[in-house]
Amino acid sequence: MPYISVEEHLPGITGLLEYRKDSAEPIRELTQYLLRGPSTLTEGERELIATIVSYNNQCRFCTAAHTAAADLLFDDDSVTEKVKQNIETSPVSEKMKALLMIAWHVQQGGKEVTTSDIVRAKDAGATDIEIHDTVLIAALFCLYNRYVDGLATVAPPAPEFYKGLAERLVNHGYTRLPQGYDHLKKK
């Protein structure tokens, strides 16, 4: 049971973002820009960064949600699975391997990112903006994971829940639904 009183039909992050809307807005806008805005990284690659950070923070809700979003964007379930097992042997580009290693180090602590991590990414063709966005996406998911788990929100066990959520994240994005979320209440 969550530590504070949030709407029961909104598990995970959604109930928290609805609980306090003035803080939710810049968080939603930041996420929309970083994960869906103009970028030389694909939406799938950016969801992969969100996934690996959430997975290493052991945040069940965020890991399941962003895994499902990445799987949908890649139209392939195996990429997220292999990245979780081992970044170095996963079927992503050398540049993405370097960026995922940076994200993984950010998850451990900002100071864990080394000059050699950065050199490797630049040698693989990563731009300053790509490195910046990778670090900020990883840092942002350290916020989300702590927000979601620090208030003990509910992570539904059913995989179908995350498939539905992923469709919303892929088709609509991260901004608040214009009609709100009352339509998700069980009839």
Next chain:
Amino acid sequence: MPHIQVPEGVPGIRSLVMFRPETGQYLYKLAQVLLREESPLTPAERELIATHVSARNACVFCMSSHAAAARELYKEDRAIVDCVIRDGDAAPVTPKMKALLVIAGHVQQNGKNVTEADIAAARAEGATDRDIHDTVLIAAAFSMFNRYVDGLASFTPTDPKEYDAMGVRLAAVGYTLPKPVSA
């Protein structure tokens, strides 16, 4: 030296948001909402939570700048800030703030480290849902800000006077986006 080409000589997060104002605008808005706008916690108490988390993450830039802001806001009680940096448990703050600082410290480690006992202890001292929510979100936000600032190795001034000036500005005007450098 910073890992990416940010404006030279500009410290910490300011250099990063000048590099990328598209994301910087939301980061500053979030800081302003969480640390200055409506909350049952005072701006001083919220800066103290930011300082506590940044100290535990050993993020010198964030710790020093938010400690300076907290000292300005606590005024004659400014010694509280350095007590919290040294040892949160022994700091002369209210029992409610002490319990909230424990929650913030656990969020800094990992969200899962916040226990039912932590929450019960805060409630026993009068903490409301909103006190607990704001504490967790501020601590989570500084887990982000600290990683952003250190993950890109942004410039960290070593002269304490520079932070005193930041503290005065943050206490007086809050969090406003610096002007981007023209290309």
